[in-house]
Amino acid sequence: MTLPAILAAAHRAAAAVHGVACTYTRGAASVELTALRGQTRFEAEDEEGVVTQFVSADFLVLAADLALNGAETAPMKGDRILCDDKTYEVLRLGGEQCFAADPTGTRLRIHTKQVAE
Amino acid sequence: MPTSRTHYVSQFGDDATAQRGKSYRPYRTIAAALAAYTPGDLIHVLPGLHRLTEPIHRDGYLVPVTLTRANGVVTVTVEEPHGCSAGHRLCAGYTNGFDGELVVHEVLSPTAFTCLQAGPDATDNSQQGILSELLAIHCEHGVELRQDGDWAVFEEYDVPGYISVTGHADIHAAGAGPAVNGTGLLYRIQCANIRKLSAATLGPAVSGANVHLEVQHEIMSINYDAIMSLGGTNHIRARSIVGKDNAIELGNAMVPESTFIEADELVGGQAAVRIPGGTFAAAGSRAYIRAKRIIGASAFVMGSATTRDYELFLDADEMIGRDAPAVVWAANAPHVAVRLNCRRITSQFADPSGYAIALNGTNRLQLHGSPALLTTPAPAYSVYASSATDLVSFGTLRVAKPVHGNVTVRVGAVTIDATHVV
Numbered sequence: 050m051t052l053p054a055i056l057a058a059a060h061r062a063a064a065a066v067h068g069v070a071c072t073y074t075r076g077a078a079s080v081e082l083t084a085l086r087g088q089t090r091f092e093a094e095d096e097e098g099v100v101t102q103f104v105s106a107d108f109l110v111l112a113a114d115l116a117l118n119g120a121e122t123a124p125m126k127g128d129r130i131l132c133d134d135k136t137y138e139v140l141r142l143g144g145e146q147c148f149a150a151d152p153t154g155t156r157l158r159i160h161t162k163q164v165a166e
Numbered sequence: 167m168p169t170s171r172t173h174y175v176s177q178f179g180d181d182a183t184a185q186r187g188k189s190y191r192p193y194r195t196i197a198a199a200l201a202a203y204t205p206g207d208l209i210h211v212l213p214g215l216h217r218l219t220e221p222i223h224r225d226g227y228l229v230p231v232t233l234t235r236a237n238g239v240v241t242v243t244v245e246e247p248h249g250c251s252a253g254h255r256l257c258a259g260y261t262n263g264f265d266g267e268l269v270v271h272e273v274l275s276p277t278a279f280t281c282l283q284a285g286p287d288a289t290d291n292s293q294q295g296i297l298s299e300l301l302a303i304h305c306e307h308g309v310e311l312r313q314d315g316d317w318a319v320f321e322e323y324d325v326p327g328y329i330s331v332t333g334h335a336d337i338h339a340a341g342a343g344p345a346v347n348g349t350g351l352l353y354r355i356q357c358a359n360i361r362k363l364s365a366a367t368l369g370p371a372v373s374g375a376n377v378h379l380e381v382q383h384e385i386m387s388i389n390y391d392a393i394m395s396l397g398g399t400n401h402i403r404a405r406s407i408v409g410k411d412n413a414i415e416l417g418n419a420m421v422p423e424s425t426f427i428e429a430d431e432l433v434g435g436q437a438a439v440r441i442p443g444g445t446f447a448a449a450g451s452r453a454y455i456r457a458k459r460i461i462g463a464s465a466f467v468m469g470s471a472t473t474r475d476y477e478l479f480l481d482a483d484e485m486i487g488r489d490a491p492a493v494v495w496a497a498n499a500p501h502v503a504v505r506l507n508c509r510r511i512t513s514q515f516a517d518p519s520g521y522a523i524a525l526n527g528t529n530r531l532q533l534h535g536s537p538a539l540l541t542t543p544a545p546a547y548s549v550y551a552s553s554a555t556d557l558v559s560f561g562t563l564r565v566a567k568p569v570h571g572n573v574t575v576r577v578g579a580v581t582i583d584a585t586h587v588v
Binding site: 050051052055056058059062063065066067087149151152153 | 362364383384386388389406408410430431433434435459461462484486488510512514540588
């Protein structure tokens with residue numbers, strides 16, 4: 050097994066036990082996904098040295114599963130995820146990208162915040 | 167903190183005109199800063215893309231020292247600034263004289279300090295010695311410490327000293343060796359706030375002794391174990407630890423270890439955590455591993471017959487075996503004690519041998535946390551233990567299928583509940 054295949058198998062194994070079903074949307078396009086939930090803590094410091102801490106609601110998905118209109122795509126700021134009747138918006142925090150990929154590009158950790166019930 | 171002893175490195179610098187302590191005269195390359203480095207200096211790598219063409223390491227160096235001993239306290243005087251502080255360890259002498267190991271007790275001056283003896287008896291008080299080598303590198307955001315050879319961060323075997331890498335660095339080794347390798351027991355490697363750490367070819371990402379790592383994202387080995395053969399005192403935190411073979415292989419060093427590893431997830435192509443078979447006896451070794459998810463072909467494997475003395479505490483929310491039992495104890499290993507504190511132990515292997523736990527031979531496996539043991543419908547048992555084995559649970563054992571073998575439940579009972587099927 051290659052490392053990307055191992056990572057994909059591990060993701061599916063974990064998702065089978067405690068994955069959540071969600072809908073990823075960009076405009077009119079959408080795709081059904083099974084994601085793992087997580088969080089990332091970000092810190093930002095202003096000019097006066099005040100540190101603000103943010104915690105993003107993360108969705109871990111397989112990159113191959115994130116296909117809109119039949120084409121694999123990377124998450125973009127403003128995309129939305131509907132999960133457990135709550136809506137989350139993809140955003141950038143702390144000057145980072147709105148998602149982080151593992152070194153093999155197999156899994157994506159998408160940073161979001163909840164915007165609606 | 168930058169000081170007058172700081173070497174600055176910038177992608178806009180110039181190796182020919184760089185000067186220590188002057189941020190406006192930075193070096194262009196880390197290698198040039200390393201060449202100018204003396205013990206106690208700090209190398210400060212400014213933002214930008216930096217590629218290392220040589221591993222970060224410094225040889226120990228010989229300096230004339232005078233050792234005097236009185237009432238168990240050794241006073242060391244040297245001819246150069248020693249750069250030592252209390253707690254650093256000192257290996258004194260290759261020769262047949264003073265061959266003991268010393269711990270720096272009190273710094274008297276830039277050229278003198280006192281030590282307490284930690285190693286064998288000292289018989290000679292005037293020998294050449296190897297002093298601690300101190301190397302500190304601070305990397306700001308965006309720096310990549312990438313080594314096309316074997317090691318990105320490396321120290322010499324059995325030379326006492328210290329390497330510290332801090333900041334938002336990505337560390338990657340593309341050759342056959344580990345990305346971080348601490349082979350000498352007298353050495354300490356500390357990497358804090360590293361973004362990613364990986365090894366590409368044959369080597370593990372982390373190996374050696376006395377390794378202290380804080381990694382924001384992954385520790386990953388693309389073709390081997392992510393972490394293996396640790397000795398000494400190790401403290402490792404990362405979000406994910408991923409190895410093509412195993413995420414963590416323990417108990418494979420010839421010296422005792424005391425290891426703490428914490429991660430969100432451990433992922434292995436074979437086992438996520440493995441203690442291999444063998445005959446090394448590292449008395450007193452122990453490891454504590456905490457992870458939310460531990461996933462592999464098997465989550466934990468105790469290898470073939472072993473005479474090791476090892477104590478493992480494995481603390482997890484979820485242990486999952488994808489293609490085999492989640493927990494495998496392969497053979498007699500009476501010297502190895504393993505405590506699993508887990509909420510769910512799952513085998514997703516749709517095969518008659520896909521037990522949640524499979525035990526062979528004498529073992530010292532304990533379950534804590536009243537785990538639910540989940541399997542597919544295929545196996546006839548949730549736990550399969552050969553007749554010589556005994557599984558001890560310090561809480562109710564929640565299973566979907568019967569248990570085969572000797573099981574002792576200290577608190578509660580075995581409860582059979584058909585919902586524990588995946």
